[in-house]
Amino acid sequence: MGLVMKTMNYVRSQEELREMLGSPSLRGQNKVIATIDGHCRDYISKSPFLVLSTSDAKGNCDSSPRGDAPGFVYVLDDQHLIIPDRPGNKRVDSMFNILSNPKIGLLFIIPAMGETLRINGEAAIIKDEEILSKMAVNGKSPQLGILVKVDQCYLHCAKAFKRSGLWEPESWSSKEDLPSAAKILAAHVNMPEMTEERIIADLEEGYKNRLY
Incomplete structure (x- = not known):
């Protein structure tokens, strides 16, 4: 466990948790x-x-x-x-x-x-x-x-x-501001042949042809 985690103040028991939050109705x-x-x-x-x-x-x-x-x-x-x-x-x-x-x-x-x-x-x-x-x-x-x-x-x-605000469209990010799934996967997979373009094509093909 890292230094930051070691210095945090932890709840150590169910009794302590109940004392802080109370009991359910x-x-x-x-x-x-x-x-x-x-x-x-x-x-x-x-x-x-x-x-x-x-x-x-x-x-x-x-x-x-x-x-x-x-x-x-x-x-x-x-x-x-x-x-x-x-x-x-x-x-x-x-x-x-x-x-x-x-x-x-x-x-x-x-x-x-x-x-x-x-x-x-x-x-x-x-x-x-x-x-x-x-x-x-x-x-x-x-x-x-x-x-x-x-x-x-x-x-x-x-x-x-x-x-x-999950169901409130006015709170949603614009499509342009959303994370890129292809960019994330390309970085995590870290294989030369798995470019963003290749991953985009693979995802689109799977969504179109392999849902069932």
Whole structure:
């Protein structure tokens, strides 16, 4: 740990944290349920995007975005849901983590809505063709799916979205001011043949032809 980190003033215990921040309200304590009820089903059916969080057996963490048409996550019953695995970069970090540590956290988002749906549980990787065919798009079924057994479901308030102005177009940066994905990747990959122009072409081809 560097010198700057060593000199910081740390919170060292749960008791100290509670003393500083206080305890959650009764509403905050009671809002957690252990099933996918009708309200959660409705939210999931309207959500086109989620963040999937996993960690490996050593606790190394990873967060991965997953998105598709609203309702792309298949609710199997009041305890289980399935996230279809669409074509990606083949790193499969989340799946490797699940194989060593099944604990998982999901954050469902609906555009223009500040409140998010959080789900925590245990995951497994499935390859059942019959079930996965229910999540086919353009005639293409996902090869794999992430089955999640739900332990906790609860709504998270909109304060983060309100503070960030995420859904307020007037607060957005202009396209010209945004970071260049191609420039970032070219610097990080650091391979002579992977120029910005090559990466732009590869990204555009993938977005056009390899979403499913």
